[in-house]
Every structure is written in C-alpha cells, then in structure tokens.
Amino acid sequence: MLPSARELDRLTAPGAFLWATGVEDTFITAPHPKTGRMLDEYELTDHYRRWDADIALMARLGVPCARYGVPWHRVQLEPKVWDFSFVDAALERMLELNIDPIVDLVHYGLPHWMEHAFLNEDYPSRVAEFAARLAERFRGRIRWYTPLNEPRITAWYCGRLGWWPPYGRSWPSFVAVMLSICRGIVETSRALHEVDPDIVAFHVDATDVFESSDPALAEEAKRRQAIVFLALDLVSGRVDARHPLWTWLLKQGAAEPALNAFRERPLELSVIGVNLYPIFTLKRMSRDRFGRLRIRMPYASGALLTKIGEMYFERYGAPIMISETATKGSVRQRQAWLSDSVEAVKTLRAKGVPMVGYTWWPMFALVTWAYRQGLRPLHDHLLQMGLWNLDPDPSGRLDRVETPLVDAYRRLTSGGADAVGPLTPTPRLP
Template identity: 70%
Template sequence: MSALPSASDLGRLAAPDAFLWAVGIEDTFITAPHPRTGRTLDEYELTGHYDRWREDLALIAQLGTPCARYGVPWHRVQPAPNVWAWGFVDAALERMLALKIDPIVDLVHYGLPPWIERAFLNPDYPYYVAEYAARLAERFRGRVRWYTPLNEPRITAWYCGRLGWWPPYERSWRGFVALMIAICQGIVETVRALQQVDAEIVPFHVDATDMFDTDDPTLVAEARRRQEIVFLALDLISGRVDRNHALWDWLISEGADEDVLENFLDQPLDLPIIGVNLYPIFTSKRLLRDAAGRLRIRMPHASGDLVEKIGRMYFDRYGAPLMVSETADKGSAARRLDWLRQSVAAVRRLRVDGVPMLGYTWWPMFALVTWAYRQGRRPLHDHLLQMGLWDLDPDPNGQLARLETPLVGAYRDLVRGGSQSVGPLAASGAPRSPMRAG
C-alpha cells in the first residue's frame, strides 16, 4: 500500500501509529537571465541533479523515507506554449515509484517558463498552470496522488512583487498584492484541474511560516499586519478573506479588486493538509528601527520551541492536519544535528498534546546554491549553503560530490523508527472545525 493516502483515505494519517518521514531536493527554478550578470537559477542544473538524478534518488532510497518532495522543472517540460517534453520527469518519477518512494510533486517553485510574459501577472497564467498540472496528473493517474500546487506563495509574491528580484520584477506593496492574488488564482485553478483528473488527489498546500514580533511599541501594529500577511495565501484560497478580515481594507488600499477577492469566497478550497516550512535561521522575524528611524528586520536564531509555536498557531487557525514540509539548519554537521534533535523533539511534544503533526521533511537533502548567485559574479562554489544530510563538495573534476555527514545515519534511524521516533498522536489530534481568520 502507498505510504501517501488518497483523498478519501487521508484520515488514516491521524492514526496514533502513522507518520510520514520525507526529504526533498532544493528545486528553485528562476529561468530568466539576470539583466546584469546573465545568470539563471536552476538548482537542478547548478547542483548537477539533471546528470546525477539516478544517484540522488538512490540516496533517498538509502534513507528509507517512504516519500519525498520532488520538483518538476516546468520550463523544461513545456519549453514553448505548444511543446511538451516529458522525458526527464517521466524517468525520474517512474524511478521513484520503482524504489517505493512516493513523490509529493512540487509543481511550481518560484519560477515559470520564460515564454509566459509578465510571469504570474500574465492574465492567462492560471489557465497555463492548470493545463500543465492536469497533463502531468493524467500521466501518473492513480500512482502519484500528492501535489503541491505552488511552493511558498507568500515568498514568491515577495521576491516577484515586493523586492523585484524575480519576474515580473515589481517593487511595491501593490505589486506584492497583485502577485499574491494572481498566484492564489493559479492555485485554485490548479487544484480544480488536478481533482478533475483524479478526485483522490491530495493538494498539499505549503507556505513559509514566519513569526513576527517586536519590542518597539511603535511597531506593534506593523508586526501584527506582517503576521496576518503570513497567512494570506491560505486565507484567500480557503475563502477566509471577507470584509471582516484583518487585511481586507489594506488589500483594497493596495489595489485589490473587491469582486476578485469575493470570487475566492464563492468556491473555497479545502485544506486537507498544510505543509509548514520553518527554519531556525530564517523564520523568527524581529521588527526594530535603526538610528535613523527606518524599519529593520532581524532574524535571531530560534530554538526547537519555534516548531511548537508554529504548530499550535496553524492548528488553532485552520484546524487542519500539519506536516513539517521543510526544515534544516546551516553550518557544521554538529549544528545541523542539534536542530534535527530539537525539532523532532518539538514534533513529539505537539503530538502528545494532540496537535496533528503528521510528518517531517528535512530540506534540502544536500546543499543548495544561494539565491544571490543569480545576481552575483562570484563562482558557484562560493554560493553553496550547507544545510543538507549530505554536503556538496567540488571534486578534482569540478563536479559536486555528495559527501555523507553524520546526519544521514541519524535521519535513517528516525525513519526506521517510524511513528515511534515521534511518539503516538494523542486522541484529541483529529482535525476540528477551523476558525475563521476575520
């Protein structure tokens, strides 16, 4: 039987002895060349995964994880509007299935095929992404059942709409709001298309889970607004953004159309399981002012308590089952191993208290290339961020060797322990009626 249940059988993950251990390979795909450096950011290409995918999937099999998050490079699958090239994706997903690794398919990870002009702001984007998702689901109907429609919608909207790092290069809060709405429209159309292909498909909604606070009384309101923005994508797609929502007036002031917002209310999506991406180096955000009075954000390193706070916060808000869909620390193997132990212990405490944390994903399984590579000029090896179970290290031929760290054995032991590694889920952990966010 598949480790990943279908939509009608999802409840079996709430059994006390059920738990999903997973890994994932960083799959950021920003295919537009940077205007100054000409560089792109395709993590599969930069880390050599396109050439070494068989070896990398064999490493997952060595861990024994029953499932893995795996990104599909849409820009390679559909290099032109009416051209489809499934060779790499077919081979990789078939190999995962043969190895008894259930794929959690990551459909969009920040970037789009370059022929989609204006990227997410192209008026036809929701239909393009829905068609792509449906075609993939048809190829693996009945065998691949879990799909992430779009990884981290808020971060996507931030880098594409507020910071202007990625297409379509907007640099304002109005840009952020426009991007967020377009992205969420795409998620809604994607889920509908997937479930038309196979009603048993499980949409696995994944977003970054920042926690904002401040010691400055003048920034309390801003910290609260930033915290509400963290939930905005999930609130939109699940029909929670009505006129009573904390962000309604702000969204309208930043250019959102009332009719468009109300469309999300008409056919809200269910949230069968929510993936929370959290990192001790990124997730805690503290607002402060510098000497000139300008707003600044610091990111203090967090302890394992962060996992508990996030788990309770999301379960209280949505009443849905949860899974840690990304977590890792950077630096030495000892530091990473300490975070593994802290975060798994926090998952155990959540389950004892009845919060349905149903799985855990170490991400990335080997080092990633930092996003600054695309706009920088330093060599690739200067941009390696060691966060994985394996390190990446250049060999004499310039290839990135996968070097096993002590985390591999530690993670393998957790996986072998199954649910016993995190303890049973208390009886009160069944999903409950979600609270409205307004």
Template identity: 65%
Template sequence: MTQTLPSRSQLHRLTAPDAFWWSTGIEDTFITAPHAATGRTLDEYELTGHYDRWYKDLGLIAELSVPCARYGVPWHRIQPDRATWDWTFPDETLGRLLELGIEPQVDLVHYGLPRWIEGAFLHPDYPKLVSDYAARLAERFRGRITWYTPLNEPRITAWYCGRLGWWPPFRRSWPGFVALMLAIAKGMVETVKALESVDPRIVPYFVDATDLFDTDDSELADEAKRRQEIVFLALDLVSGRVDDRHSLWTWLLKNGASEPELAYFLDSAVQLPIVGMNLYPMFTQKKLLRDAGGRFRIRMPYAGAELITRLGHLYYERYRVPLMISETASMGSVRRRLSWLENSVEATRQLRSKGIPLVGYTWWPMFALVTWAYRQGRRPVTEHLAQMGLWDIVPDPADPLRRVPTPVMEAYMRLVRSGLEGVGTLSDASSRVSMMQ
C-alpha cells in the first residue's frame, strides 16, 4: 500500500529529540446508551458541567502554559442522527484553544458512539461512518490542527464492549472481544486514511492503555504472556504486524477472526508516527494469581514510577517510534498526587537520558472525573467524583461543581514553565502540603 505520510517538517517538529510537550486534558468518556436498570448515560462533559463551563475550563488549561492539550469532541452531539451535522461545539472549543495558543490533540472517539449507530462498533458501516466524521472535522480545521487520536484506548474499548458487556454492543466473551477489536482497529485505519487524504500534514496520535502483566504462579505464566501480547494487539494490527508468525495469530483464529479479516491489516497498514501511553500507578500493574479457592484473579497493586521505565523500554523496543505519556495521574490525596508527579516526571527524565524518545507528559484529567460506576448506580454525581486532577471538584451550596486549584496544579504549572529540569522544585509544594496537615 502507498501511504500518505505526514510532512517531514511537521513530524520533526512534534517528535524531535529536543522536543517536549507538556499537556493535560478533560476526561471525555461518552457512553450514550442508557443503562438498562438505571436509565443513566455517561457523558463526562455533561456530568462535570463542561458543556456549560467550557470557556472557563479552557482558560484553566491556559493558566498552566501547556503548549498542547488532549481534547475530546462529542461525536454524538455533532451528528445526532445520520443526516444531521452540528459543528457548534467543536468550532467554539477547538477554536478557543487555538486562540489561546494551545494545540489541540483531538480525541475523535472516546469509548462511545452516537446511539443511532445500531450495534455500535459492530455496525457494518462503522469504519465508513467514523472515517467520514473524522474527515469532515479535519476539513474544518485544515492547516490549523495537526494532532488527531483516531480512537482512545482501543483495547479497553474492546474489553468493555466485547468481553465485559458493560457498553454497546454488550458482548461477553473472548470472541466478542476479538470481533470488537477487529472492527475498532479497522475503523482506526480508515480514519487515518481519511485524515491524511484531507491534510497530509496531520500526524495521527495513537493512544492506548498500557498494562504490565506479571505472575508468581508458574501455571499462569502462559496466560500472563498472552495478556501482555493482547496489550499491544491494536497497535500491532493497525501497523501491519499481525501475520502467521505473530504470537496471537492462532488465538485470534480460535476466537473468531478470519484470515481475510487479518489480511486486511497487512494490506492496509498505517504508520505509527507517535504512540501515547496511558498509565496509572493504581491501575496499570496487573498481578495474575489464584485465590484460596483456586479461582483466577487479577490484582492491581499500587505501582511505583518504575512502571514508566518498563513500559518505555517495552514500547520503544517494539515500535521504534517516539512515545508520549498521554495520560497519567494518581487518585487520592494531594500528597499522593504530588508524589506521583515528582516520581513519574523523574522517571521520564531518566528514560530520555537513556535515549528513549519520550517526547511528552500529560497529567490527566485536569480536574476530577465521574467514575464509570455512575452509569449503573443511583447515587448523585457528587458521590462519584474521583479526585485525580490538578483541580479538585468541591461542591458547595452555590456551585455543586466548583473547580478548586490544588498544590498539584501549582507544581505542574512550574514544571511546564521550567521544563524537565524543574522536577526538583516539586519538593516545595510537598513541603507546603505537610505544613497544612
């Protein structure tokens, strides 16, 4: 296949060894299907009040002095039915980011789709629908926006839609996971083609969740290896790495994939100009074990910043492209968040000193998110807030979704302004937190 590649100058600007992109973003999960028992949907922008506060929220991003920001656009509002398009929200919000001198890293799909797409990612027209939507958006911002994420966390999307059955189309099996993964990956490939046909200067930004699977049980060693290979499956598919020599080839065929479906990816491989790693100390480390009753379990122990070192080496050795930490944060107290910021940034600096082209760092989310359990629960939004941000959401009688800056915000702002060399200044914020307690 003949690929249309991003211009050399544009790609170099984003991924040059001396480039470093500080970023942040607002959680933008959009699950538009109502839960069968509660009737609730999960639109993070609605639940955190961002649709009403977007102008002020984007102003908070500008306070940090970050050069770019991951920002999701709600496809379900842009295209409420197949024949209707409303570009008001992206025109206003992306336009405002550009006015502020912040380059949008546009998140095109973040887990959910418009409700009218029956079968969600398994709708036979999904690749065409998503690529058409992407092309129309890229055309509106041609020459002004460079970064586009075709789909955030394809593996997690396939897991929740195809294996756990939480989200449409509600499959609950490994064959369901494989079917979703193939459909999602094909949509990503077609999206990249569409974007590059509109503007060859566009640099697709591939973002996925990064997990590290380990076990001390020799009987689970093969399963841990397979789970680790599945972590890379989406990127391997879209970049044409899955052939009959791939470690998951037989497993994919066993779980419903056909050879013609897999051949599509070999024939239509796209370049990975930059890979984003989503990683969290409370989620990313996975330990496979059996409990006292012999049942298979996965535990998630809180990890240290060494997971960044391990992941940086794993991803670079596999793909040999520039990397970016596209999401990271710690949940809980300000002290814990500050500690993770300091340790994770130091790990980033150390990786770069060893020649790993880690070209950016994103604290995500910039303010509290609403936990996914909200959709199937009945408690109010304010009881589902996960405080992981640079700002907390602290309800009060006058404003139930008030944004309150924390010392983490101050520390991050100083880092952005001083560069990686400013990692040592974080101890000042930690000292202030100690005095406050």
C-alpha cells in the first residue's frame, strides 16, 4: 500500500520507488459554443464502457499504483444529487488487483451546474465537499489524492487563453482563476485530512522551463518561470511582499488579504508531482520582426528532466514524483524517451535528489484538446503517446493495441528501484 502521511519516510528509503501509469482524464463537459463538442476523455476513448478491461491492462504492467481521475460531473449530477456507482466500481477493482489509486479529483473540468466555473464563489467549498464524500467511502484504503491536477495550466486555459470556462482572456482573469483554484486546493486538502489524517495530498503541476537568448526578454522569462511555481508557492505560504510576483499579482487585481490568507495557514508539501513532456516543457522565447512574443517548444532531452528535478528540490525540499511523462510519435521515439528519462531519474537519485516515482502517462492514446473546438472526426485527433496505441476498427471502436513498450515498462516495474538506482542517503544538491 502507498505510504500514509505518517509513513512518507518510506518513500525516501534507498531501495524504494513507485512505478505508475494512468488513463488521460481531462473532463471539459461544457459544450463548445460553436461546435457543441465536449472533451470527456473517458467518453471519447470508450473508457466508461471498457473500464474493467483497461484496469486489467494496468495490472498487466505490474504497477503498484496508478493515477486515476474521478469524473466529478458524473458523481454530482446536481448540487444535491450524488452517484458514485462508476467511481466505486472502478476504484474497488483497482484495489482488488493490488493497484493503489492516486485519485485525481479535478482534472480541468467541473460539473455543468457550477456557474462561472472556477470563479464561482462556492467553488472552494463545493470541491472540498466532493473530496470529503469520496474519501469517506474509501477511508483507510485509499491514501493518496490529487486535489487538482495542473493548477497553472487550468488557470491558463480557463483564464488567459479562453478555451475553457469561464473563458477568460487576460492576465487579471488568469490570476483570479489561479487564486480560486488554490483556495480550492487548500480547502480540499484540509477536508481530506479531517476525514483521515493519514491521507497524502499529492500536489501535481506542469513544469515548464522558460529560456531566451534575447537580453530584452530576460525579465519576462524570469516572470514566466516564477508563474510556473506560483500555485505551489501560494498553497505552501511562500508568497509575501518579497516574492518576485507580489507586485505583479497586485497589479493584476489580487487583493493583499487574499494573498496573505495562504500564509496564515500554509499546506505542507509532502510529495510534489511534476508533469513534463519533451515535446512541450522547454519554452524558448523570442520576438518576431513585428515585435510580437513567440514561444517555441523544441524537443528536449533527459537533461531537462534533471534540471527540473534539481529546481524543484532546491525550492521546496520535498520528495518528487514524475506524475506524467511520455512523448508522441513512433514506438521507437517513445522507447527512446522512456530510456532517456529513466536514466535522468537515476542521475538525480545518485545526486541525492529524492525522485521517488515515475508515471508513464497516458497508458494509451489520448484525444487532443483541439477536438472540442474542431470539426474533424475523433480519429483524426488521436495522439499516440501510450504503451498501447488506440486503433479504430472499421466500426469506429478504439482497440487497445499493445506495443513493445508494454514489455519494456513491465521490466522496469518488476525491478522496483533497480532501474533507477538507490537514493543517496543524505539529500544534497551540488
């Protein structure tokens, strides 16, 4: 069983390591204003119907744990209407197969009745209630919960890019969504611990590294990098007048009392989950000939993972788990990233950076987010990043097609910490 909040030292024992996987679980259930499409990955990949077989695939990998999203919009159909039937069945099956769920409570989307989405004034209390009800059902049996996956990306798509509700398109909207999200994370974490003090709140965010060779963009790159850490900094009480974003946050409409509230009752970051992809994570900033900011995402090597591990440990001093990583393309390309990234984890552990787990995510292909606002058929939006491919048969059914990556990953999971080496007993950065 995954260690409880009282047993977390077990994770940093020299021979301990957590291998994991998961099913992509983005839930944007508000229909797109123009296309009418929703983005429920479980629906689009047929997981609602094939959940039992998909969980059996997890078991074949030999993973001791797996991240698994709970579709809040199906659990709480109306403010006073609850239906845990799907969630109960899936989580019970994982437990029966000795796979400890790391429950993903919110993965971008909210129930349809939550007006104004994350800017609803009741959002923090509503999500805390949802978390507590689920935790009560599995008290003592499920110990790890992610209050909200990728708060920064959520705030970006909901508050700055305008793709998802509440469709904000400004930095002030980004900040407003971020503050509400973080209040929800705090309330959720407290509600979980009230149900069971042994629960681990696993805080997961996307990791980007911003760079620029243009001296004129140096300050902007620093600001963007500080924003990468903003959610974790807020919930752990690190944002005060000395924080590099303090003045910027106030200019974007954040109120001092709202910022100070996080410092009054900070959360402990017991374990940090980092999501990183060689195709997305490295951001190189430049200006085009018209002076517009441009950001390229060149393919990164395992050295980027090493840099990220050092950055997060130096900043927070907490154990770190790779909560998502994969790459798109051929099986050979995916195998190369698997080998490169595992080697980077080994390097970090040898340096004393407590990398305690690795998650290949997703276990099979996902449907790209552009599907929701697009018009092309679903099969044109499949992004093959998994250990299994999704292959549409003539009837449109998405078959799970095993690739050689399945055996490669099973060899890693069967060896425990052997593939990544022992963790240096005294964590110390060079």
